[in-house]
Amino acid sequence: MTTARAFVIGHPIGHSRSPLMHGYWIAQAGLDATYDRRDVAPSALPDFIAELRANRWIGCNVTIPHKLAVMDEVDVVQDVARAMGSVNCIWWEGDTLVGGNTDATGFLSYLDICHPGWDKGARRALILGAGGAARAAAYGLRDRGLAVDLCNRTAARARSLASHLGAGIAGHGNDALPGLLADADILVNTTSLGMTGQPPLDLDLAPLKPSAIVNDVVYAPLETPLLKAATARGLRTVDGLGMLIYQGVEGFRSWFGVTPEVTPELRRILEDDIQGKTS
Numbered sequence: 001m002t003t004a005r006a007f008v009i010g011h012p013i014g015h016s017r018s019p020l021m022h023g024y025w026i027a028q029a030g031l032d033a034t035y036d037r038r039d040v041a042p043s044a045l046p047d048f049i050a051e052l053r054a055n056r057w058i059g060c061n062v063t064i065p066h067k068l069a070v071m072d073e074v075d076v077v078q079d080v081a082r083a084m085g086s087v088n089c090i091w092w093e094g095d096t097l098v099g100g101n102t103d104a105t106g107f108l109s110y111l112d113i114c115h116p117g118w119d120k121g122a123r124r125a126l127i128l129g130a131g132g133a134a135r136a137a138a139y140g141l142r143d144r145g146l147a148v149d150l151c152n153r154t155a156a157r158a159r160s161l162a163s164h165l166g167a168g169i170a171g172h173g174n175d176a177l178p179g180l181l182a183d184a185d186i187l188v189n190t191t192s193l194g195m196t197g198q199p200p201l202d203l204d205l206a207p208l209k210p211s212a213i214v215n216d217v218v219y220a221p222l223e224t225p226l227l228k229a230a231t232a233r234g235l236r237t238v239d240g241l242g243m244l245i246y247q248g249v250e251g252f253r254s255w256f257g258v259t260p261e262v263t264p265e266l267r268r269i270l271e272d273d274i275q276g277k278t279s
């Protein structure tokens with residue numbers, strides 16, 4: 001039996017925590033497998049995929065800047081990935097190399113775990129940002145039947161993403177924010193504001209309903225200033241680490257046919273890594 005090999009590819013790729021997470025699951029499941037990071041420059045993407053095919057590696061995660069370009073390199077793009085305009089995971093189905101996206105599922109899975117039944121009666125979602133993470137959150141929340149408003153510093157980017165994703169999603173500039181907060185059942189920050197080294201997200205949460213959920217996809221630090229402010233107001237919160245973990249669960253399952261366990265130990269290992277501790 002040859003060792004099954006999986007990768008995460010991006011450019012740059014040094015920051016990725018996926019090797020830590022998948023390495024943990026591989027050890028837990030006792031699999032003869034490896035998961036490595038590979039820095040792949042945009043011009044080298046076709047060669048990497050050719051290498052993956054030739055060696056029959058079991059697949060890879062795909063991150064910036066390859067999420068769109070890799071669609072041309074696989075045999076089939078899953079409908080969900082096509083609709084999102086982003087592939088973050090590649091696996092084999094028989095002899096067909098499939099490009100899919102597990103980010104929206106990962107986002108929703110963790111939301112469901114944190115607040116079971118949260119979507120009963122929820123009608124509107126307000127998403128801050130219009131980049132890659134916004135794409136997944138908007139797709140997932142619309143899929144649950146919520147009307148989605150995207151607000152972004154660059155209004156044109158929010159409008160363009162909304163028009164790509166289609167019905168039920170509207171794009172705005174940040175000037176629309178104050179008017180949208182009061183109707184939101186869930187507020188999701190997908191901007192990089194609040195991330196270590198970035199300014200905090202400066203937003204008055206007072207207009208939000210007491211029943212609203214505040215979800216920050218930023219996971220470094222784990223408790224962002226936005227989540228602190230939401231907790232102080234007594235609102236329900238969701239941190240960003242769970243989305244990262246649960247999009248990984250989907251990928252692992254597609255490669256190895258095994259659902260990996262999300263243990264408190266795994267979360268602690270990742271938290272320690274984010275906080276720069278060695279465990």
Ligand code: NAP
Binds near residue numbers: 154245
């Ligand atoms: P991205 O595609 O580069 O988008 C960044 C977004 O942040 C854009 O909407 C950008 O607005 C906005 N932004 C950046 N600086 C800003 C500022 N100073 N003021 C206002 N808006 C600002 O990035 P991404 O991939 O979506 O990632 C965004 C964050 O989500 C990062 O912290 C990332 O680590 C996190 N993330 C988490 C997960 C997870 O699994 N938890 C997954 C993906 C990403 P403009 O369009 O105006 O530039």
